[in-house]
Amino acid sequence: MPSLALYDRIASFYDPWSRSVTEDVGFYVERALASGGPVVELAVGTGRIAVPIARAGIRVIGVDSSPGMLGVARVAAESAGVTELVDLRLGDLRDPPVPEDVPLVICPFRSLLHMETESEKLVAARAARSLLVPGGHFVFDVFSPSREDIEETDGRWLEREPGIFERADWDEGARTLSLSIRSGEATTTFELHWLSFPEWLRILDAADFDVDATYGWFDRRPYDGEEDMIFVCAAR
Ligand SMILES: C[S@@+](CC[C@H](N)C(=O)[O-])C[C@H]1O[C@@H](n2cnc3c(N)ncnc32)[C@H](O)[C@@H]1O
Numbered sequence: 503m504p505s506l507a508l509y510d511r512i513a514s515f516y517d518p519w520s521r522s523v524t525e526d527v528g529f530y531v532e533r534a535l536a537s538g539g540p541v542v543e544l545a546v547g548t549g550r551i552a553v554p555i556a557r558a559g560i561r562v563i564g565v566d567s568s569p570g571m572l573g574v575a576r577v578a579a580e581s582a583g584v585t586e587l588v589d590l591r592l593g594d595l596r597d598p599p600v601p602e603d604v605p606l607v608i609c610p611f612r613s614l615l616h617m618e619t620e621s622e623k624l625v626a627a628r629a630a631r632s633l634l635v636p637g638g639h640f641v642f643d644v645f646s647p648s649r650e651d652i653e654e655t656d657g658r659w660l661e662r663e664p665g666i667f668e669r670a671d672w673d674e675g676a677r678t679l680s681l682s683i684r685s686g687e688a689t690t691t692f693e694l695h696w697l698s699f700p701e702w703l704r705i706l707d708a709a710d711f712d713v714d715a716t717y718g719w720f721d722r723r724p725y726d727g728e729e730d731m732i733f734v735c736a737a738r
Contacts, residue, residue, distance in 0.1 A: 509547070511690040512683055513570030516548050517578075519666050519683060523611065526643065527554050529720040529732075530608055533641050534560045537606035542633050544595040544626070545613035549575035549588065556584035563589045565598045596625045603635045609642035615679075615694035620701065627709035634737040640711060643720075643732040646696045647672065647679070651729060659684075699731060711735035 512519065530551045534541045539560035543552050546564025548571050555562050556579065566572050572590045579588035593599040595609070596617070607630040617623040630640045655670040662668040671680040682691040697705075699716075706713055716725040717732040725731055 508690045508692045509566075509568035510570035511688055512685075513548065513568060513574050515666060515685045515688070516571065516574065517550065518663055519668075519685070520550060520611075521663055523550075525720045526610055527551060529722075530610055530641070531555055531558050533606060533608065533639070533734075534558065534562075537604075537639065539606070540602065540604050542598065542600055542602075542604050542607045542630075544598060544607060544609040544630060545611075545616070546575060546590065547571045547611070547613075549578045549590075551608070551610045552588055553578050553582050553584060556587035557582055559587070561587045561589070563591065563600055563602065563604070565591050565593050565595055565600065567592070567594050596622065596629050598629055598633065600633055602633070603638075604633055605635050605638045607633050607638070607640045609640075612644050612694060614642055615644055615696055616692070618693070618695050620697065620705065623697070624705050624708055627705050627711070631709050631711060631737055636737065638737050639714070640735045640737070641733065643730065644696065644702065645729045645731065646698055648729050699725070699727070702731065702733065706733065706735050710738045712738055 531554050534555040535558055541562050543562055543564045546552050546566045552562040552564045575590055579585050591599045614626055617626050652672045656672050659667050659669045667684045669682040677696050679694040680691055714736050715734040718725040718728045719730055
C-alpha cells in the first residue's frame with residue numbers, strides 16, 4: 503500500500519498545506535446533516551471534513567491507511583471536543599473495516615484518484631456501495647485537469663503556503679499527476695490517476711449506483727465539462 507508511508511511523511515504539515523481548501527467543508531457537512539448520520543468518510547486523513555461534521559452533531563466513522571494522518575485526526579477531534587463522535591479506523595478504503603450500514607459514505611478531496619486503475623476505482627466504489635443502507639448515498643469529488651492548468655503548473659516548484667512547496671508533474675498520456683510536497687527536510691511524492699466524466703459514470707453504474715446529481719463545484723453549479731466533478735450517487 504504505497505500511499506501509507508507517503509502520507510505519514512506529510513501528516514505533520516498536511517493541515518497547513520491544505521489550509522486554503524475550505525470550499526468543500528460546508529458542502530459535506532450539509533450532506534451529513536441531511537443524511538442524519540452516521541457517516542463513513544473513506545480516506546478521512548486528518549479529519550479536515552470529519553471533525554466539522556462531528557461538530558455539527560453527526561457521528562463519523564473515518565477510515566484511512568495512514569497511521570500518521572489518523573494520529574493528527576485524533577488530536578483534532580480531541581481539541582474540538584468531539585472525540586465521542588469521531589471513530590477512526592486504520593484500513594484500506596477498498597476493504598473498509600466497517601461492519602455497520604450507513605445512510606452516507608463520502609470520499610472528499612479527490613482521494614479516489616489514489617486508486618491507480620479503473621478496476622481499482624470500481625473496487626473502491628463497490629466497497630462504498632456495500633456500506634450503504636437502501637437508498638443511501640455516496641458523495642465524492644474528483645478532477646480531470648484542463649490543458650491550461652497543466653501548462654501553468656507543470657514541473658514548477660510553487661510556494662503553496664509559507665515554507666510549503668508543491669510541484670505538479672503531469673503525464674497526460676498516462677493521465678497521472680505526480681504531486682511532490684516539500685517542507686524543510688520532509689518531502690514526498692504521490693500519484694493521482696484521473697479519468698474522464700463518462701468513465702466515472704461507467705464505474706458508478708457498474709457499482710450499482712444511480713447518479714442523482716453531478717456538480718462542477720461545491721456551490722452546486724451543474725457540471726459542465728470543467729475540471730472539478732462532484733458526484734452524488736444513490737444506491738440502487
Ligand atoms: C488528499 S488526502 C484527503 C484527506 C481528507 N479526506 C481531506 O479531505 O482532507 C488523501 C487521504 O487518502 C488516504 N489514502 C490513500 N490511499 C488510501 C487507501 N488505499 N485506503 C485508505 N486511505 C487511503 C491517505 O492516507 C490520505 O489521508
